[in-house]
Amino acid sequence: MRVIVNIQLKEGVLDPQGKAVHHALSSLKFNEVQEVRIGKQIILDINETDKKVALERVQVMCEELLANTVIENYTIDFPAC
Amino acid sequence: MRVIVNIQLKEGVLDPQGKAVHHALSSLKFNEVQEVRIGKQIILDINETDKKVALERVQVMCEELLANTVIENYTIDFPAC
Numbered sequence: 001m002r003v004i005v006n007i008q009l010k011e012g013v014l015d016p017q018g019k020a021v022h023h024a025l026s027s028l029k030f031n032e033v034q035e036v037r038i039g040k041q042i043i044l045d046i047n048e049t050d051k052k053v054a055l056e057r058v059q060v061m062c063e064e065l066l067a068n069t070v071i072e073n074y075t076i077d078f079p080a081c
Numbered sequence: 082m083r084v085i086v087n088i089q090l091k092e093g094v095l096d097p098q099g100k101a102v103h104h105a106l107s108s109l110k111f112n113e114v115q116e117v118r119i120g121k122q123i124i125l126d127i128n129e130t131d132k133k134v135a136l137e138r139v140q141v142m143c144e145e146l147l148a149n150t151v152i153e154n155y156t157i158d159f160p161a162c
Contacts, residue, residue: 006122021123021147030142035126041087042102045116061111066102 001046003058004077005066008039013071042066051078082127084139085158086147089120094152123147132159 009015015037022036044061048054058076067074090096096118103117125142129135139157148155 008122008124018123024146025142028142028145030138032128032138033125033142034128035124037124039122039124041089041120041122042099043089043116043118043120044114047113047115057111057113061106061109061114064109065105 001048001051001054002079003044003046003054004079005042005044005058005062005074006039006077007042007062007067007072007074008037010071010073039072054078082129082132082135083160084125084127084135085160086123086125086139086143086155087120087158088123088143088148088153088155089118091152091154120153135159 018036018038021038022033025033025036044058046054046057048057055076055078062074062076063069099117099119102119103114106114106117125139127135127138129138136157136159143155143157144150
């Protein structure tokens, strides 16, 4: 089963990488861009058929290793296919 | 308008960061994990109301700056809210 974990910095946490990309986009004349935030997308292939169990396990993985919950939020998705 | 760009390494391209996370998860007894791939998620706030125009502009941003299309694939999503 494939599970997608999206990790983003919380609102209010400074994102220097996003600021740099925003600046670079402005230099390339993409002036319509107002804000850029950069996070991580982790794709896990898990040997587990029960979606509920998989969700619980991935939540524990996020809390213990994948996300820094002090400064980051995470969401867990199951892609359609 | 909010636009989400997900960037992942292409199939076959080595992902040492994913390998390291996989190894760390195994050390923490998450033995059901078979593969880990790590990519980027870029959230853009764009001053543009036309979805079609926004999609075209973000595609150009991806090709010119955000993604390295030699080794990376990207997808562009418009979140529901």
